[in-house]
Amino acid sequence: MSRIGKKPVELPSGVTAAVSGQTIEVKGPKGTQSFTATDDVTIAVEDNVITVTPRGKSKRARQQWGMTRTMVANIVHGVQNTFKKELEIQGVGYRAAVQGNVLKLNLGYSHDVDFAIPEGVTVTAAKPTELVVEGHDAQLVGQVAANIRDWRRPEPYKGKGIRYKGEYIFQKEGKKK
Structure with a gap:
């Protein structure tokens, strides 16, 4: 049941x-x-x-x-409220900016990543290292947040990457001599 x-x-x-x-x-x-x-x-x-x-x-x-x-x-x-996902960007030089309907991400690649924001979702960057994805469709908001996070998932040694706010990343110990 x-x-x-x-x-x-x-x-x-x-x-x-x-x-x-x-x-x-x-x-x-x-x-x-x-x-x-x-x-x-x-x-x-x-x-x-x-x-x-x-x-x-x-x-x-x-x-x-x-x-x-x-x-x-x-x-x-x-239809009455909005759904919201918050993302944090951690890493030296990693940042994000919203320009019109495009999210520009600097994530350590040799080029900037341009992420087209789909209709029905709004992405705001209050700080260069914080993103807020909002919308009225729960599935679409979660999918857009997951797609943004997929560009640079948090790695387990330094924790660099895009993570959900409050997400815990298990830190591994590096190699020892």
Whole structure:
């Protein structure tokens, strides 16, 4: 049984949801988002509460139950608030700057890295070593932050690279003579 799937998703004031077939569309003050669920689950909206129930007892139906409920909860949160990922850049000479719709990264390569910021996401650099990725789609925000981090992952000897704020990097000991 899914513990997450059992919890209903409550709609805050100012947010409305409509179900047509397997697609749920949620409207709020920050925009409209929709999600299409698989045929393994049923989505129902009653009295400002969204419930997700499985259509069988198969393993796939139980898997989709919890995942669908989480996706619906993220959409409800996204039309009212924003999702945020914070990144830190560590290393001598490593820095970032946002110029229009392009994120320019200096990461120790022989060239600057130009990262095109996708639509629906905003990237801000308050300091040259701190980035904030914000948006209304949880999956897109996480994917953009992961793509930026992939340009220079933190290495285990000096800790240089791009890391999530608060991420712990296990430091290895160097070679001994």
